[in-house]
Each structure stands twice: as structure tokens, then as C-alpha cells.
Amino acid sequence: MLNSKLFATFVLSIPLLTMKYDIFISYSRKDIEIAKKLCAVLDEFKKYYAFKYFFDTSEIKSYEEYLERISQAISESKTLLFLASQNSYDSKFCVKELLFADNRDIHIHKYCIDDLLKKKSRNKVVEILWCGRLIDWK
Secondary structure, three states: OOOHHHHHHHHHOOOOOOOOEEEEEEOOHHHHHHHHHHHHHHHHHOOOOOOOEEOHHHHOOOHHHHHHHHHHHHHOEEEEEEEEOHHHHHOHHHHHHHHHHHHOOOEEEEEEOOHHHHHHOOOHHHHHHHHHOOOOOO
């Protein structure tokens, strides 16, 4: 399911900015197993390319600091990698992460992990970002 060549191309395309993280991984908790597989692939790439990614289960220690730490990590990232699935599109947190990154001009890359979704809607991220500018998500 995870395409190693695609991720190598993605890693090499990360903007050359000095920030704490190169990649912020945005995913639904319902897709955590796929997100962990992605992290394993990225860890393999770290043997050859110097970069750092933020994955919330490995970086956040308690629930109290969760929301503050997520917004801080997105702000400190060059790129938000959105693991697109029906679960992530239904997740209020994932949508907020997308909008937060977009409002800060952080590059957003979508990687579709849901085959049904690939056929259903290719422009859902654009739709969320467009609608998000019109809706108060508080």
C-alpha cells in the first residue's frame, strides 16, 4: 500500500527552510496503523536523508498539552503530510490541522490511503480549505 518511490520523491521535494520539523504527519486515529507504517518507511529514509518529522504519538506525552503542542508543531513544520481517508475527512481535528497549516502558508501534501476515496473525490482537500475559510471552526 505504501509506495517507497513516491515517499522518496516527497522527502526530496520538502522546501529548503530552516525549521524544527520537515514533516508534520496529519492522520485520523482510526488510521493509526497505516500512519505507523508510514513512519517506518520515513525512518528508513532517515538513514539516507537528513530530515525530522512530527508524529503525535511519539512527540506528545500528555493530553493536557495536546492541542497546544499540535499547533506549535504545525507552525514549526515545513510541510504537512495529510493521510487522506474518509476517516481523516470526517475528523474535526484533521480538518483543523489542515486549516491551521493553510492559514500559515505551510505546504500541504495529500497522500490518499483510502482506495474508495480515490475514486470518490480527488479534490476534497481543496474543498475543505475553501469551505474552511468560510466557516468558524471554534
